[in-house]
Amino acid sequence: KDLPPGPEPSSWLVGNRNQVPAQKPWRWFEELNNQYGPVAYLQMGRTPTIVIGTAQAAWDILEKKSPVTSSRPRFIMGQEILSNNMRGFMSESGPFWRRWRRVLHGSFVQKASDTYKPVQNLESKQLMSELAKNPTKYREYLERYATSVAVVVTYGRRVHDIFNDEVVCLNRETQDYLTSINIPGKYLVESIPVLLYLPSFLTPWRTEALKQRAKDIEYLTRLVQEVKAKMENGRARPSFCRQLIEDREKNDMNDLEIAYTCGTPFGAGVETTAGSLATFMLACAAFGPSFIPKAQKELDAVVGPDRMPTFEDFDDLPFIRAIVNETLRWRPVAVLGGTPHSSTEDFVYQGMFIPKGSTIIANLWGIHLNPADFPDPHRFDPERFMSKREYPGPWQHSSFGYGRRVCPGQYLASNSIYINIARILWAFNLSKARDENGNEIDIDTFAYTNGFNSVPLPFPISITARTPGHVAIIERDNEAAQEELKAYDS
Numbered sequence: 001k002d003l004p005p006g007p008e009p010s011s012w013l014v015g016n017r018n019q020v021p022a023q024k025p026w027r028w029f030e031e032l033n034n035q036y037g038p039v040a041y042l043q044m045g046r047t048p049t050i051v052i053g054t055a056q057a058a059w060d061i062l063e064k065k066s067p068v069t070s071s072r073p074r075f076i077m078g079q080e081i082l083s084n085n086m087r088g089f090m091s092e093s094g095p096f097w098r099r100w101r102r103v104l105h106g107s108f109v110q111k112a113s114d115t116y117k118p119v120q121n122l123e124s125k126q127l128m129s130e131l132a133k134n135p136t137k138y139r140e141y142l143e144r145y146a147t148s149v150a151v152v153v154t155y156g157r158r159v160h161d162i163f164n165d166e167v168v169c170l171n172r173e174t175q176d177y178l179t180s181i182n183i184p185g186k187y188l189v190e191s192i193p194v195l196l197y198l199p200s201f202l203t204p205w206r207t208e209a210l211k212q213r214a215k216d217i218e219y220l221t222r223l224v225q226e227v228k229a230k231m232e233n234g235r236a237r238p239s240f241c242r243q244l245i246e247d248r249e250k251n252d253m254n255d256l257e258i259a260y261t262c263g264t265p266f267g268a269g270v271e272t273t274a275g276s277l278a279t280f281m282l283a284c285a286a287f288g289p290s291f292i293p294k295a296q297k298e299l300d301a302v303v304g305p306d307r308m309p310t311f312e313d314f315d316d317l318p319f320i321r322a323i324v325n326e327t328l329r330w331r332p333v334a335v336l337g338g339t340p341h342s343s344t345e346d347f348v349y350q351g352m353f354i355p356k357g358s359t360i361i362a363n364l365w366g367i368h369l370n371p372a373d374f375p376d377p378h379r380f381d382p383e384r385f386m387s388k389r390e391y392p393g394p395w396q397h398s399s400f401g402y403g404r405r406v407c408p409g410q411y412l413a414s415n416s417i418y419i420n421i422a423r424i425l426w427a428f429n430l431s432k433a434r435d436e437n438g439n440e441i442d443i444d445t446f447a448y449t450n451g452f453n454s455v456p457l458p459f460p461i462s463i464t465a466r467t468p469g470h471v472a473i474i475e476r477d478n479e480a481a482q483e484e485l486k487a488y489d490s
């Protein structure tokens, strides 16, 4: 009787499952929290499910109570069958997950992430040149940037073409498959695990997932073998994969574990980074006149017209930093807070009983669009980050999640978003595109995908260089960058 409040389940067997919409459930969760309060209760099949709708409640439950709220629910299709229990982000807390988390932490903490700034700097110079030459293809270029950074960091080699690079195509196939099977309610076996014991001729869903598993193992292992071969002939650049191979004994990781762990930055870091940069572009098209002039004034005063902004300018560009924060807040890419958490003990929060084994969803859509924390929340307004506000956590927003599961790629991602936003605003004027009659084309700021990550649907935007001088600097810098980037091609 002390469970958090929530809607009546429609039946004993399915609970509230049929009430959750398949399209953009985060909007329904937002309404749920508006109606029932910051902590709402759903019964999804037999699984107690807690939906959190405010920053403070999420912080109290997922950060302060992190020791008992940092596990994951059981993912029978995605983790047990498809991934052979090898993908750490779906792994329950335990020795396997701790080892995976420790090696990621070692390679992506703030200090380690700083060592990736040189390649982010070079790849970003290429991005600026691509945008200057062919601005209509901006979305492809953002994705190439994010992909190449992830692959250089992981395997020490670049990506030139996201449509034909073999690693990228295989990884994309894996991600698409994983997303397609991790849909709550899609497979009966998730609610009735005993179906796992049926013979294989009655379980085509398992056969299909096992086929994909074999493909994944083949290419993920091959990529590690390639790095090993380079190490043997002294040509391997420093990379996450090389580090894992060198520390194999110390970390007590076998080859398969290393292969899957190396798939992590691609799976978690590409769509999130590129999608956030696309959100920034959308904000420029929809709200540009309200913030771009101030940003360019700051850039002109601090950086000037004769060079691009750099990582060293970060401390001197408070308004650009505010734009980065507002981008991550306004349309959070991990819209449901990433993969749900699960509790490992019963506990009580503000008089409400949270049972052991609850699935816990921190609905970032509701948290970031809560007018109590962010007045007029659908307005893109960097000013809200210009002074310190009462808000739990180090970032003043909640984009990177909570507790022991907090995003390990947060520094790598933030650096990518900062350097590209600073340079795009330094180099270009961005505004609504115009149709053939010269009329501005309206922007729908709610036109986002329905996936696990929610990213902007394609939209038109006008991107033009501020002056020919800016283009000349971009081309000069990109030429030099290409020379340095050759080292990542061998």
Ligand code: HEM
Pocket: 088, 089, 090, 101, 104, 108, 264, 265, 266, 268, 269, 270, 272, 273, 276, 333, 334, 337, 338, 339, 340, 341, 399, 400, 401, 402, 403, 404, 405, 406, 407, 408, 409, 410, 412, 413, 414
């Ligand atoms: C803008 C970019 C990004 C955003 C907004 C983002 C956001 C998130 C969020 C919300 C979570 C869930 C945290 C939780 O469960 O409480 C998460 C988890 C994770 N992120 Fe990111 N992320 C981004 C980029 C990256 C990058 C570049 C990497 C590369 C290393 C990465 C690796 C991970 C991993 C491995 C997890 C799972 C952690 C675990 O289960 O212990 N992310 N991220």
